[in-house]
Amino acid sequence: MAIAKLDVVALDCPEPRKLADFYAALLGGALVDDEAENGWVVLSTPGGRLAFQESPGYRPPVWPSTEHGQQLHLDLTVEDLDRAEKEVLALGATALDTEDRSRSWRVYADPVGHPFCLCAG
Known part of the structure; x- marks a missing residue:
């Protein structure tokens, strides 16, 4: 329980x-x-x-550094990674690790630096 x-x-x-x-x-x-x-x-x-x-005095996490760590990150499922990427970047996200297009996930930061992943659903 x-x-x-x-x-x-x-x-x-x-x-x-x-x-x-x-x-x-x-x-x-x-x-x-x-x-x-x-x-x-x-x-x-x-x-x-x-x-x-x-x-x-907020300080954003540093990704992928282990010196300050990312503290947490969100995994968000999407239907179309390419379309979702365009949309989150237009909202103000920053690409952190998106070069490997063969993976089923990509890493971004929200406007204040929290990392999150878009994952193919």
Whole structure:
């Protein structure tokens, strides 16, 4: 029997509402708790909930460095990697590791540096 149930994954960032808007465009869903003035925004998506927490002095993870580590990353399933890549780059993502087109996944960073992978579904 489980001790707990996962409620939300929270990401530190400098501007919660801006990062929530990026992930809303990427994943769909709606803001269910928008307290950006208090440093906290929650996005409910078809796959679960993400929260964005203001972190003064935020420093993005360095990928693939192990010196500071990536802390966490999200794997996101897509139907068409090439189309999804164009769309996430247009939203403000940065390509981190996309050169090997034979793989079934590619690595990007969101606008504040959190790494995430687009994975062929």
